[in-house]
Amino acid sequence: xxxxxxxxxxxxxxxxxxxxxxxxxxxxxxxxxxxxxxxxxxxxxxxxxxxxxxxxxxxxxxxxxxxxxxxxxxxxxxxxxxxxxxxxxxxxxxxxxxxxxxxxxxxxxxxxxxxxxxxxxxxxxxxxxxxxxxxxxxxxxxxxxxxxxxxxxxxxxxxxxxxxxxxxxxxxxxxxxxxxxxxxxxxxxxxxxxxxxxxxxxxxxxxxxxxxxxxxxxxxxxxxxxxxxxxxxxxxxxxxxxxxxxxxxxxxxxxxxxxxxxxxxxxxxxxxxxxxxxxxxxxxxxxxxxxxxxxxxxxxxxxxxxxxxxxxxxxxxxxxxxxxxxxxxxxxxxxxxxxxxxxxxxxxxxxxx
Ligand SMILES: Nc1nc2c(c(=O)[nH]1)N[C@H]1C(S)=C(S)[C@@H](COP(=O)(O)O)O[C@H]1N2
Ligand SMILES: [Mo]
Numbered sequence: 001x002x003x004x005x006x007x008x009x010x011x012x013x014x015x016x017x018x019x020x021x022x023x024x025x026x027x028x029x030x031x032x033x034x035x036x037x038x039x040x041x042x043x044x045x046x047x048x049x050x051x052x053x054x055x056x057x058x059x060x061x062x063x064x065x066x067x068x069x070x071x072x073x074x075x076x077x078x079x080x081x082x083x084x085x086x087x088x089x090x091x092x093x094x095x096x097x098x099x100x101x102x103x104x105x106x107x108x109x110x111x112x113x114x115x116x117x118x119x120x121x122x123x124x125x126x127x128x129x130x131x132x133x134x135x136x137x138x139x140x141x142x143x144x145x146x147x148x149x150x151x152x153x154x155x156x157x158x159x160x161x162x163x164x165x166x167x168x169x170x171x172x173x174x175x176x177x178x179x180x181x182x183x184x185x186x187x188x189x190x191x192x193x194x195x196x197x198x199x200x201x202x203x204x205x206x207x208x209x210x211x212x213x214x215x216x217x218x219x220x221x222x223x224x225x226x227x228x229x230x231x232x233x234x235x236x237x238x239x240x241x242x243x244x245x246x247x248x249x250x251x252x253x254x255x256x257x258x259x260x261x262x263x264x265x266x267x268x269x270x271x272x273x274x275x276x277x278x279x280x281x282x283x284x285x286x287x288x289x290x291x292x293x294x295x296x297x298x299x300x301x302x303x304x305x306x307x308x309x310x311x312x313x314x315x316x317x318x319x320x321x322x323x324x325x326x327x328x329x330x331x332x333x334x335x336x337x338x339x340x341x342x343x344x345x346x347x348x349x350x351x352x353x
Contacts, residue, residue, distance in 0.1 A: 054132070056114035062132040063117060063260030067141045067159065097256035098168035098188045106172050106184040107341065108327070108334065113255045115329030116183050120262040122281060124212065124219035124234065131262045138218045140265035140282065149209070149288035152200035159266055162252065165198065166190035170256070171249065176311045176340045178275035182325040187270050188253030193244040201240065201288050208243040209293035210236045210269060211285040231300065236269065236280040237293040237307065239349075247272055247345050250283070273342040275309045310350065311340040 054062075118132060125131035125138070141159065148154040157165075168190055176182045196208070212234040216222040222232060242248065249270040252259060259265040264281025271278045277297050287293070297305035304318055313323045313336035325336050339346055 054118065054130075056118075059114050059118040059132050060260065063135055063262045063265070065140055065258075065261060065265060067258060067266070095163055095168055096188055096253050096258065097186075098170045098253070100170045100172070100186070104171045104173060106174055108174075108184060108332070109330065110172070111183040111185055111327065112329045113185075116185055116254075117260055117262060119181070119328050121177065121179075121276065122262055122264070123230070124222050124232075124282075125262070126221050132260075134220045135261035137220075138215075138261050138265075138282075140259075140261060143266045143284075145267060145283055146285045147195065147199045147287075148285070150202045150205040150290060151196075151288050152202065153198070155199055157195075159252070162190075162195075162250075162267065166194055166250075168252070170253075173249075173270060173272040174340055175270075175272060175276055175279070176325055176336065178277055178305065178309070178317060178322075180320065180322065180325050181328055182334070183328045186255055187249060187251040188256070189249040189251035189270065191246065192248045192250050192269070193246075195250060195286075196244060196288075199288070204290045205288035206240055207289045207292050208238050208240060209285075209287040209289050210238075210280045210283050211287070212280055213282050213284050231294070231296055234280060234296045235293060236278055236295050237289075238271065238278070239292075240288075241349050242271070242346075245346060245349070247342055273311060273339040273346045275305075275311060277305060278309050308350075310338075310346075311336060312338055314338070 119129045120131045121129065122131040122135075125134040144156050144158050145162070146154075146156045168188055170186050170188050172184065172186050174182065174184050192208075213219075214233040216232075238248070250267055251264075251270045252267050254260070254263055259268065264279075264283075267283050268281040269279050269283065292307055295307060298307050311322075316322055322336055324333050326333050337343075
Protein backbone atom coordinates (compact mmCIF):
# COMPACT_ATOMS: atom_id res chain seq x y z
CA UNK A 1 0.00 0.00 0.00
CA UNK A 2 1.40 3.34 -1.06
CA UNK A 3 1.12 6.06 1.56
CA UNK A 4 3.60 8.53 0.20
CA UNK A 5 1.82 11.29 -1.70
CA UNK A 6 3.35 11.02 -5.14
CA UNK A 7 4.50 13.97 -7.16
CA UNK A 8 1.52 14.83 -9.34
CA UNK A 9 1.90 14.93 -13.07
CA UNK A 10 -0.57 15.77 -15.75
CA UNK A 11 -1.89 13.03 -18.01
CA UNK A 12 -1.55 13.54 -21.68
CA UNK A 13 -4.87 13.78 -23.49
CA UNK A 14 -4.50 10.35 -25.07
CA UNK A 15 -4.13 8.72 -21.62
CA UNK A 16 -7.52 9.63 -20.25
CA UNK A 17 -11.00 9.66 -21.65
CA UNK A 18 -11.53 12.89 -23.57
CA UNK A 19 -14.66 14.80 -22.68
CA UNK A 20 -16.12 14.21 -26.14
CA UNK A 21 -16.06 10.46 -25.55
CA UNK A 22 -18.57 10.42 -22.74
CA UNK A 23 -20.62 13.33 -24.02
CA UNK A 24 -20.99 11.77 -27.47
CA UNK A 25 -21.08 8.01 -27.43
CA UNK A 26 -20.89 7.76 -31.23
CA UNK A 27 -17.48 9.33 -31.25
CA UNK A 28 -16.33 6.95 -28.58
CA UNK A 29 -17.28 3.92 -30.71
CA UNK A 30 -15.49 5.52 -33.64
CA UNK A 31 -12.32 5.97 -31.58
CA UNK A 32 -12.54 2.44 -30.27
CA UNK A 33 -12.75 1.02 -33.80
CA UNK A 34 -9.90 3.24 -34.93
CA UNK A 35 -7.79 1.86 -32.07
CA UNK A 36 -8.40 -1.63 -33.48
CA UNK A 37 -6.97 -0.47 -36.78
CA UNK A 38 -10.28 -0.36 -38.65
CA UNK A 39 -10.11 2.02 -41.62
CA UNK A 40 -12.23 5.18 -41.73
CA UNK A 41 -14.53 3.64 -44.38
CA UNK A 42 -14.81 0.43 -42.37
CA UNK A 43 -15.71 2.35 -39.23
CA UNK A 44 -18.51 4.13 -41.08
CA UNK A 45 -19.92 0.84 -42.34
CA UNK A 46 -19.71 -0.82 -38.91
CA UNK A 47 -21.36 2.09 -37.15
CA UNK A 48 -24.20 2.02 -39.69
CA UNK A 49 -24.78 -1.65 -38.97
CA UNK A 50 -24.36 -1.08 -35.22
CA UNK A 51 -22.29 -4.28 -34.93
CA UNK A 52 -19.46 -2.78 -32.90
CA UNK A 53 -21.75 -2.59 -29.87
CA UNK A 54 -22.28 -6.24 -28.94
CA UNK A 55 -25.67 -7.70 -28.08
CA UNK A 56 -27.03 -7.44 -24.53
CA UNK A 57 -26.43 -11.14 -24.18
CA UNK A 58 -22.76 -10.82 -25.17
CA UNK A 59 -22.23 -7.95 -22.77
CA UNK A 60 -23.76 -9.81 -19.81
CA UNK A 61 -22.08 -13.14 -20.57
CA UNK A 62 -18.65 -11.58 -21.00
CA UNK A 63 -18.45 -10.56 -17.36
CA UNK A 64 -20.04 -13.63 -15.84
CA UNK A 65 -17.82 -16.05 -13.92
CA UNK A 66 -18.17 -19.22 -11.92
CA UNK A 67 -17.23 -18.66 -8.28
CA UNK A 68 -14.89 -21.45 -7.10
CA UNK A 69 -15.84 -22.71 -3.63
CA UNK A 70 -12.97 -22.46 -1.16
CA UNK A 71 -11.84 -25.57 0.74
CA UNK A 72 -12.95 -25.37 4.37
CA UNK A 73 -10.10 -24.72 6.81
CA UNK A 74 -8.88 -27.45 9.17
CA UNK A 75 -11.16 -27.88 12.18
CA UNK A 76 -10.21 -27.26 15.83
CA UNK A 77 -8.62 -30.74 16.15
CA UNK A 78 -6.37 -30.10 13.19
CA UNK A 79 -8.43 -32.43 10.97
CA UNK A 80 -8.43 -31.20 7.40
CA UNK A 81 -11.72 -29.86 6.15
CA UNK A 82 -13.68 -32.06 3.78
CA UNK A 83 -13.61 -31.64 0.02
CA UNK A 84 -15.42 -28.54 -1.11
CA UNK A 85 -18.64 -29.19 -2.94
CA UNK A 86 -20.65 -26.47 -4.58
CA UNK A 87 -23.83 -26.97 -2.56
CA UNK A 88 -21.84 -26.97 0.63
CA UNK A 89 -19.98 -23.74 0.12
CA UNK A 90 -21.78 -20.47 0.61
CA UNK A 91 -22.90 -20.63 -2.98
CA UNK A 92 -23.73 -17.15 -4.19
CA UNK A 93 -26.67 -18.60 -6.09
CA UNK A 94 -28.28 -19.41 -2.76
CA UNK A 95 -27.50 -16.00 -1.29
CA UNK A 96 -28.84 -13.78 -4.04
CA UNK A 97 -31.02 -11.90 -4.22
CA UNK A 98 -30.67 -10.76 -0.62
CA UNK A 99 -33.56 -9.03 1.09
CA UNK A 100 -34.13 -5.51 -0.24
CA UNK A 101 -33.63 -2.73 2.32
CA UNK A 102 -36.76 -0.62 1.75
CA UNK A 103 -35.19 2.47 3.24
CA UNK A 104 -33.46 3.26 -0.06
CA UNK A 105 -35.24 4.24 -3.27
CA UNK A 106 -33.93 5.62 -6.55
CA UNK A 107 -36.58 8.29 -7.01
CA UNK A 108 -36.32 7.61 -10.77
CA UNK A 109 -36.25 4.62 -13.12
CA UNK A 110 -33.84 1.72 -12.55
CA UNK A 111 -31.12 1.43 -15.19
CA UNK A 112 -31.51 -1.55 -17.51
CA UNK A 113 -28.86 -4.07 -16.46
CA UNK A 114 -27.25 -4.49 -19.89
CA UNK A 115 -27.02 -0.70 -20.29
CA UNK A 116 -25.04 -0.45 -17.04
CA UNK A 117 -22.90 -3.46 -17.95
CA UNK A 118 -21.92 -2.19 -21.42
CA UNK A 119 -20.75 1.24 -20.23
CA UNK A 120 -18.32 0.87 -17.35
CA UNK A 121 -15.25 2.63 -16.04
CA UNK A 122 -12.50 0.12 -15.30
CA UNK A 123 -9.18 1.54 -16.45
CA UNK A 124 -7.27 -1.65 -15.74
CA UNK A 125 -9.06 -3.12 -18.77
CA UNK A 126 -9.60 -0.19 -21.09
CA UNK A 127 -10.42 3.51 -21.16
CA UNK A 128 -13.19 3.22 -23.78
CA UNK A 129 -16.01 2.25 -21.31
CA UNK A 130 -16.26 -1.09 -23.10
CA UNK A 131 -14.35 -3.01 -20.46
CA UNK A 132 -16.74 -5.96 -20.93
CA UNK A 133 -14.76 -6.71 -24.10
CA UNK A 134 -11.46 -7.07 -22.22
CA UNK A 135 -12.30 -8.92 -19.00
CA UNK A 136 -11.90 -12.47 -20.37
CA UNK A 137 -8.59 -13.23 -18.64
CA UNK A 138 -9.55 -11.64 -15.33
CA UNK A 139 -10.06 -14.27 -12.59
CA UNK A 140 -12.15 -12.96 -9.69
CA UNK A 141 -12.29 -16.37 -8.03
CA UNK A 142 -10.75 -17.62 -5.80
CA UNK A 143 -10.15 -14.26 -4.09
CA UNK A 144 -9.07 -12.86 -0.75
CA UNK A 145 -9.35 -9.46 0.89
CA UNK A 146 -6.69 -8.55 3.42
CA UNK A 147 -7.74 -6.14 6.15
CA UNK A 148 -4.71 -4.73 7.96
CA UNK A 149 -3.03 -1.59 9.30
CA UNK A 150 -4.03 0.09 12.56
CA UNK A 151 -6.28 -2.60 14.01
CA UNK A 152 -6.10 -5.17 16.81
CA UNK A 153 -7.06 -8.18 14.69
CA UNK A 154 -5.79 -7.94 11.11
CA UNK A 155 -7.27 -10.74 9.04
CA UNK A 156 -7.55 -12.13 5.53
CA UNK A 157 -11.06 -12.99 4.36
CA UNK A 158 -11.96 -15.15 1.42
CA UNK A 159 -15.25 -14.76 -0.37
CA UNK A 160 -16.91 -17.56 1.55
CA UNK A 161 -15.91 -15.89 4.83
CA UNK A 162 -17.52 -12.66 3.69
CA UNK A 163 -20.71 -14.43 2.65
CA UNK A 164 -20.86 -16.35 5.93
CA UNK A 165 -19.97 -13.51 8.28
CA UNK A 166 -21.65 -10.51 6.72
CA UNK A 167 -25.37 -9.83 6.67
CA UNK A 168 -26.16 -9.38 2.97
CA UNK A 169 -28.85 -6.95 1.88
CA UNK A 170 -29.92 -5.34 -1.36
CA UNK A 171 -29.98 -1.55 -1.76
CA UNK A 172 -31.32 0.57 -4.60
CA UNK A 173 -28.72 3.35 -4.99
CA UNK A 174 -28.08 6.21 -7.38
CA UNK A 175 -24.54 6.37 -8.79
CA UNK A 176 -23.03 9.57 -10.22
CA UNK A 177 -19.79 9.52 -12.21
CA UNK A 178 -17.68 12.68 -12.18
CA UNK A 179 -18.01 12.57 -16.00
CA UNK A 180 -21.75 13.47 -15.61
CA UNK A 181 -23.29 10.10 -16.46
CA UNK A 182 -25.43 8.44 -13.80
CA UNK A 183 -27.22 5.17 -13.14
CA UNK A 184 -29.67 3.60 -10.68
CA UNK A 185 -28.72 0.05 -9.73
CA UNK A 186 -29.52 -2.54 -7.04
CA UNK A 187 -26.37 -3.61 -5.18
CA UNK A 188 -26.13 -6.68 -2.98
CA UNK A 189 -23.62 -6.27 -0.19
CA UNK A 190 -22.96 -5.42 3.41
CA UNK A 191 -21.94 -2.40 5.41
CA UNK A 192 -18.19 -1.78 5.44
CA UNK A 193 -18.53 -0.88 9.12
CA UNK A 194 -19.56 -4.50 9.86
CA UNK A 195 -16.33 -5.80 8.36
CA UNK A 196 -14.20 -3.18 10.11
CA UNK A 197 -15.71 -4.15 13.49
CA UNK A 198 -14.25 -7.64 13.08
CA UNK A 199 -10.67 -6.33 12.88
CA UNK A 200 -11.12 -3.86 15.76
CA UNK A 201 -9.71 -0.55 14.49
CA UNK A 202 -7.37 1.29 16.87
CA UNK A 203 -8.24 4.84 17.95
CA UNK A 204 -5.37 6.16 15.81
CA UNK A 205 -7.08 4.86 12.63
CA UNK A 206 -8.49 7.98 10.99
CA UNK A 207 -8.53 6.81 7.35
CA UNK A 208 -9.27 3.68 5.38
CA UNK A 209 -7.25 2.89 2.26
CA UNK A 210 -8.38 0.49 -0.48
CA UNK A 211 -6.36 -1.27 -3.14
CA UNK A 212 -7.36 -3.11 -6.33
CA UNK A 213 -5.72 -6.31 -7.64
CA UNK A 214 -2.30 -5.97 -9.25
CA UNK A 215 -2.21 -8.49 -12.12
CA UNK A 216 -1.10 -6.91 -15.37
CA UNK A 217 -1.39 -10.24 -17.21
CA UNK A 218 -5.14 -10.39 -16.48
CA UNK A 219 -5.90 -6.77 -17.35
CA UNK A 220 -4.86 -5.64 -20.85
CA UNK A 221 -4.66 -1.91 -20.23
CA UNK A 222 -2.30 -2.55 -17.31
CA UNK A 223 0.09 -4.32 -19.63
CA UNK A 224 -0.21 -1.62 -22.25
CA UNK A 225 0.53 1.23 -19.85
CA UNK A 226 3.20 0.26 -17.33
CA UNK A 227 4.22 2.76 -14.66
CA UNK A 228 4.76 5.65 -14.67
CA UNK A 229 1.81 6.33 -17.01
CA UNK A 230 -0.60 5.37 -14.22
CA UNK A 231 -0.01 4.85 -10.49
CA UNK A 232 -1.19 1.21 -10.49
CA UNK A 233 -2.67 -0.52 -8.68
CA UNK A 234 -5.83 1.61 -8.44
CA UNK A 235 -6.22 2.92 -4.91
CA UNK A 236 -8.85 4.92 -3.04
CA UNK A 237 -9.47 6.21 0.46
CA UNK A 238 -12.11 7.45 2.89
CA UNK A 239 -12.06 8.98 6.34
CA UNK A 240 -13.05 6.54 9.06
CA UNK A 241 -16.33 8.45 9.54
CA UNK A 242 -17.13 8.05 5.84
CA UNK A 243 -16.11 4.40 5.84
CA UNK A 244 -18.37 3.59 8.79
CA UNK A 245 -21.30 5.68 7.56
CA UNK A 246 -24.51 3.72 7.17
CA UNK A 247 -24.50 4.23 3.38
CA UNK A 248 -21.04 2.80 2.70
CA UNK A 249 -21.24 -0.73 1.28
CA UNK A 250 -18.96 -3.45 0.10
CA UNK A 251 -20.91 -5.00 -2.76
CA UNK A 252 -20.50 -8.60 -3.93
CA UNK A 253 -23.57 -8.56 -6.16
CA UNK A 254 -25.74 -6.46 -8.43
CA UNK A 255 -29.18 -7.07 -9.99
CA UNK A 256 -29.71 -10.14 -7.82
CA UNK A 257 -26.54 -12.09 -8.73
CA UNK A 258 -22.79 -11.95 -8.23
CA UNK A 259 -21.07 -8.88 -9.67
CA UNK A 260 -20.07 -9.05 -13.31
CA UNK A 261 -16.33 -8.70 -13.87
CA UNK A 262 -16.68 -5.29 -15.50
CA UNK A 263 -18.49 -3.94 -12.42
CA UNK A 264 -15.65 -4.95 -10.07
CA UNK A 265 -16.12 -8.62 -9.23
CA UNK A 266 -15.90 -10.15 -6.73
CA UNK A 267 -16.08 -7.26 -4.25
CA UNK A 268 -16.15 -3.48 -4.66
CA UNK A 269 -16.87 -0.38 -2.67
CA UNK A 270 -20.08 1.65 -3.08
CA UNK A 271 -20.12 5.24 -1.75
CA UNK A 272 -23.23 6.77 -3.33
CA UNK A 273 -22.81 10.39 -2.21
CA UNK A 274 -19.37 10.68 -3.82
CA UNK A 275 -18.32 10.73 -7.46
CA UNK A 276 -18.01 7.22 -8.87
CA UNK A 277 -14.20 7.07 -8.91
CA UNK A 278 -14.25 6.67 -5.11
CA UNK A 279 -16.15 3.36 -5.51
CA UNK A 280 -13.07 1.22 -6.13
CA UNK A 281 -13.54 -2.15 -7.82
CA UNK A 282 -12.10 -5.64 -7.26
CA UNK A 283 -10.58 -4.90 -3.84
CA UNK A 284 -7.74 -7.03 -2.46
CA UNK A 285 -6.67 -4.92 0.50
CA UNK A 286 -8.24 -2.58 3.04
CA UNK A 287 -5.82 -0.77 5.35
CA UNK A 288 -6.56 1.31 8.45
CA UNK A 289 -4.25 4.31 8.53
CA UNK A 290 -3.54 7.49 10.45
CA UNK A 291 -2.90 9.60 7.32
CA UNK A 292 -4.86 10.14 4.10
CA UNK A 293 -3.61 7.57 1.60
CA UNK A 294 -2.47 8.44 -1.91
CA UNK A 295 -5.31 7.69 -4.32
CA UNK A 296 -5.29 6.92 -8.04
CA UNK A 297 -7.06 9.88 -9.68
CA UNK A 298 -5.97 12.38 -7.08
CA UNK A 299 -2.35 11.39 -7.71
CA UNK A 300 -2.78 11.72 -11.47
CA UNK A 301 -4.76 14.96 -11.59
CA UNK A 302 -5.11 16.62 -8.19
CA UNK A 303 -6.68 19.74 -9.70
CA UNK A 304 -9.52 17.70 -11.18
CA UNK A 305 -10.12 14.95 -8.62
CA UNK A 306 -9.93 15.83 -4.95
CA UNK A 307 -9.73 13.31 -2.14
CA UNK A 308 -13.18 14.16 -0.77
CA UNK A 309 -15.02 14.07 -4.14
CA UNK A 310 -18.54 14.65 -2.82
CA UNK A 311 -21.17 15.10 -5.54
CA UNK A 312 -21.79 18.85 -5.77
CA UNK A 313 -23.62 20.68 -8.58
CA UNK A 314 -22.16 24.03 -7.48
CA UNK A 315 -18.51 23.10 -7.97
CA UNK A 316 -17.69 22.63 -11.63
CA UNK A 317 -15.08 20.20 -12.81
CA UNK A 318 -12.28 22.32 -14.35
CA UNK A 319 -13.34 21.07 -17.80
CA UNK A 320 -17.16 20.88 -17.51
CA UNK A 321 -20.19 21.81 -15.41
CA UNK A 322 -21.60 19.39 -12.84
CA UNK A 323 -25.13 20.83 -12.81
CA UNK A 324 -26.85 18.16 -14.89
CA UNK A 325 -26.47 14.40 -15.12
CA UNK A 326 -27.47 11.98 -17.85
CA UNK A 327 -28.82 8.49 -17.14
CA UNK A 328 -27.15 5.51 -18.83
CA UNK A 329 -29.42 3.92 -21.39
CA UNK A 330 -32.38 6.28 -21.36
CA UNK A 331 -30.29 9.43 -21.73
CA UNK A 332 -32.74 11.12 -19.37
CA UNK A 333 -31.34 14.27 -17.80
CA UNK A 334 -31.72 15.31 -14.15
CA UNK A 335 -30.36 18.22 -12.16
CA UNK A 336 -27.45 17.07 -10.02
CA UNK A 337 -28.23 17.15 -6.29
CA UNK A 338 -25.73 17.93 -3.53
CA UNK A 339 -24.36 14.68 -2.00
CA UNK A 340 -26.23 12.94 -4.81
CA UNK A 341 -29.40 13.34 -2.73
CA UNK A 342 -27.98 11.52 0.32
CA UNK A 343 -27.47 14.65 2.43
CA UNK A 344 -29.68 13.44 5.28
CA UNK A 345 -27.15 10.64 5.88
CA UNK A 346 -23.89 12.48 5.33
CA UNK A 347 -24.20 16.29 5.41
CA UNK A 348 -23.17 16.43 9.09
CA UNK A 349 -19.83 14.83 8.18
CA UNK A 350 -18.96 18.08 6.37
CA UNK A 351 -19.88 20.98 8.65
CA UNK A 352 -18.13 23.62 6.50
CA UNK A 353 -19.71 22.62 3.18
N1 LIG B 1 -10.22 -0.48 -9.83
C1 LIG B 1 -11.00 0.45 -10.40
N2 LIG B 1 -12.11 0.87 -9.75
C2 LIG B 1 -12.92 1.81 -10.30
C3 LIG B 1 -12.59 2.41 -11.55
C4 LIG B 1 -11.42 1.94 -12.21
O1 LIG B 1 -11.05 2.39 -13.32
N3 LIG B 1 -10.65 0.97 -11.62
N4 LIG B 1 -13.40 3.39 -12.08
C5 LIG B 1 -14.23 4.13 -11.12
C6 LIG B 1 -15.20 5.02 -11.75
S1 LIG B 1 -14.58 6.44 -12.45
C7 LIG B 1 -16.55 4.81 -11.68
S2 LIG B 1 -17.67 5.93 -12.29
C8 LIG B 1 -17.09 3.55 -11.15
C9 LIG B 1 -17.93 2.90 -12.24
O2 LIG B 1 -18.61 1.76 -11.81
P1 LIG B 1 -19.34 0.88 -12.93
O3 LIG B 1 -18.40 0.83 -14.09
O4 LIG B 1 -19.56 -0.45 -12.28
O5 LIG B 1 -20.59 1.58 -13.27
O6 LIG B 1 -16.07 2.62 -10.77
C10 LIG B 1 -14.94 3.21 -10.13
N5 LIG B 1 -14.05 2.18 -9.64
MO1 LIG C 1 -16.40 7.79 -12.74
